[in-house]
Amino acid sequence: MKLKAFHKISYGLYLVASEYQGKKAGYIANTTFQVTSDPEQLAISCHKKNQTTQVILDSGIFSVSVLKKEVNMKIIGDFGFMSSTDIDKFSGINTFTAKTGAPIVIDSSVAWFDCRVVRSVDLGSHYLIIGEVLDADEISDEEPLTYQHYREKYKMYSPKNSPTYIEKSILDAELSDTSGEKKEEEPEHEHFFDGESYVCVICGFTYNPEEGDPAMGIPPGTRFEDLPEDYKCPICNAGKEYFKKI
Ligand code: FE
DSSP states (O other): OOGGGGGGSOOBOEEEEEEETTEEEEEEESOEEEEEETTEEEEEEEETTSHHHHHHHHHOEEEEEEEBTTOOHHHHHHHHHOOTTTSOTTTTOOEEEOSSOOEEEOTTEEEEEEEEEEEEEEOSSEEEEEEEEEEEEEOOOSOBOBHHHHHHHHOOOOOTTSTTOOOHHHHHHHHHHHHHHHHHHSOGGGOOOOOOOEEETTTOOEEOTTTOBGGGTBOTTOOGGGSOTTOBOTTTOOBGGGEEEO
16 A cells, blocks of 8 residues: 555645533634535544543533634744643644634634534544534635645644644655656756755754745754754754754
């Protein structure tokens, strides 16, 4: 079985949030989809180890915010790769409540849905949770973020708890299988910069010295070794010590 076939399935990226007894929880999901139109129902697939999953099951409510293409990467890093036990994900984040009482994140979002849980199905590692949409709104006409754009722009893979997670070493092996012949044709002189790339072992973000990290004030051509000691992964906020040479 070729696992990279799974990357041909299109998705968006969403922020799923809930609240139970005053405690907010949220995570980034790509598996959110409409399952019926009458009534309007959405399904989400939630890992049992995600804190948000239990909060959704306890409260019976959740919201889905559709992230925009130019998403604030801090939202992806905090909600996608950090645990609520380590940071307050909602600090500095704008939310409001609609009908169900679930917190709805409006930062970096183009639309939102407010849902009440009607059923959950135990899938082993995950629960498939189905919610009836009680309220929804479009809040921006900006383009929504697609999972493909996210993967290509940030060279990121799903974190381990994602339903679409694929072991990175398996994917890399499949990729090198097919790029073998192509590599030989690449002219030697194109490798004008010999700094090495480093990967964040927490989230999979790759620091490429040729590109630098302009959003974090690091100009192109900066070797990883020359990054300031307090450099943090732009995705998951991990320090330099979490990066490994590739
Ligand atoms: Fe990271």
